[in-house]
Amino acid sequence: MSKRVSAKHKLDRRMGENIWGRPKSPVNKREYGPGQHGQRRKGKLSDFGVQLRAKQKLKGYYASIGEKQFYAIYVEAARLKGDTGANLIGLLERRLDAVVYRAKFVPTVFAARQFVSHGHVKVNGRRVNVPSYQVKVGDVIEVKDASKQMALVMEAAASGERDVPDYLEVDGHKLTAKFARVPELNEVPYPVVMEPNLVVEYYSR
Incomplete structure (x- = not known):
């Protein structure tokens, strides 16, 4: 691990x-919590x-x-x-790694950070490798053609663990996502x- x-x-x-x-x-x-003291009763x-x-x-x-x-x-x-x-x-939620995770291009937000850092993602047709990049309303995020057959991407697409939120317009076949609007707290699927x-x-x- x-x-x-x-x-x-x-x-x-x-x-x-x-x-x-x-x-x-x-x-x-x-x-209970981790470590040797994890099972102790927690105070207020x-x-x-x-x-x-x-x-x-x-x-x-x-x-x-x-x-x-x-x-x-x-x-x-x-x-x-x-x-x-x-x-x-x-x-x-406007962070590029968060959008990549929400769009179900990868299975975890940790994988999303690495996926973006390794240059697998484009924004409006331009490669962006900064996970903290702030996506704007109307931006189109896509997985590079050469990266679409990665096991990580295929695993995420097939997963039924979570749904894509309404503030993203995602094409699961083309692996593209449009950031439609900035979400309210109650719209974010925590x-x-x-x-x-x-x-x-x-x-x-």
């Missing part, structure tokens, strides 16, 4: 939730602890974005007009409850 997968599974158990909604999550077998979290947990869960969901990068996304969300929490979700308002509280302390 790679270090990345191990850390991913550990996050599931630390949160006590199946964050990505995958059948192989260890939470499905063991609800402070307000700070609740906010920190919400931040870790949201940050971890998007392939464990680094703290510096995640904070930069929060700062941009706060700068935009409207609700900061809603803006935060909108910016996260397997668990995400609380961006608590993330905003955490950073605005």
Whole structure:
């Protein structure tokens, strides 16, 4: 097992939730946390602890974005007009790796980051290899012709684990996706409850 997968599974158990909604999550077998003290009864979290947990869960969901990068996304969300929490979700869902994952081009968001980094994706006909690239409304994202027969891509296309959300217009045969609109929080198909308002509280302390 790679270090990345191990850390991913550990996050599931630390949160006590199946964050990505995958059948192989260890939470499905063991609800207690990882490590030798994982089965100890947990005390009630402070307000700070609740906010920190919400931040870790949201940050971890998007392939464990680094703290510096995640904070930069929060700062941009706060700068935009409207609700900061809603803006935060909108910016996260506009990441190219998130769009590739939502479109079911690959099976996991971790695979999406690597898939984009390795140059398998084009935006409006131009190759983009930056996972954090911000997709705009109307952009067309596609898998390169040479990459369409990869086992990873075929596995994701055949999977019935999740559905494509309404804010993407996906052609599963051509492996193209149009980013139709920036979603609201209740439109994003998170397997668990995400609380961006608590993330905003955490950073605005």
